[in-house]
Amino acid sequence: MTNPTQITAEAGRPFVDIVREFDAPIAAVFRAHTDPELFAQWTGPEQLSVDVKVFDAVTGGQWHYVSTDPAGGTYGFRGVFHTVEHEALIIQTFEFDGAPGQVSMSVARFEETPTGTRISTHTVFPSIESRDGMVATGMEHGATESYRRLEALLERDSVHSA
């Protein structure tokens, strides 16, 4: 069973809100967001491989990864972690090297639920046009597919051992 990914992108606002629940403990869900080896296994579409260059998931740390498509095309992403609160909160910036200077910032809150873990992510963009551009280029599909892959990863035993 796959849980739904709820995505809200109200017209005329530079925000995207995404809510997703996982039938897995908060420790495992949070670890999949802060451990670079786990993160590389679920972020982005299935057909792209992810090479994590830097991933220092602590307050003040940096992150950088490069995705490669089957044709060899590469897509770089980087940012900084403003806040990482263990099993609670990740605030980070995000920049795609194909759109330099269009930096967004996301606030991801992790909460325990009766059946597992809820992640609520609020992303702010520097303009409504920038937000609309991200939505137009498949942010919804990307988020849904990433979370489907994360769900599958969380069903494997390895993620749950420290």
Place this chain on the structure above:
Amino acid sequence: MTNPTQITAEAGRPFVDIVREFDAPIAAVFRAHTDPELFAQWTGPEQLSVDVKVFDAVTGGQWHYVSTDPAGGTYGFRGVFHTVEHEALIIQTFEFDGAPGQVSMSVARFEETPTGTRISTHTVFPSIESRDGMVATGMEHGATESYRRLEALLERDSVHSA
């Protein structure tokens, strides 16, 4: 003569735009934003003293300072530098410890003009309410006074020597 500080905060949008020109070379204006000793001399209102704890003004660096008012009250501010491009661009996050979790992000562009330097800063807030709160608590006055103090600092010789 004091140059005007142009502040735009359109209703219903989570943005604040500030444009300010200085009759000083871009090297000096930029240095006043990246050198912690200079930064402490102009940021914030005149009656508050600024103690810079961390100020690593490079891409991926952190910053943190504490302001103290005449009554001994303290106000902490911190964030990370997403991008620092020499004499061109500073993208950073900003959080006031009196409003934890209300993180904003600003994009400051530095440009040479016929008479000196223009700084254009676009700040995005996590909500319209958060933006309105910052405007209501004196962001306009704070920016105008900070830039007036920066202008005075730039008139002194010491800032212009490397």
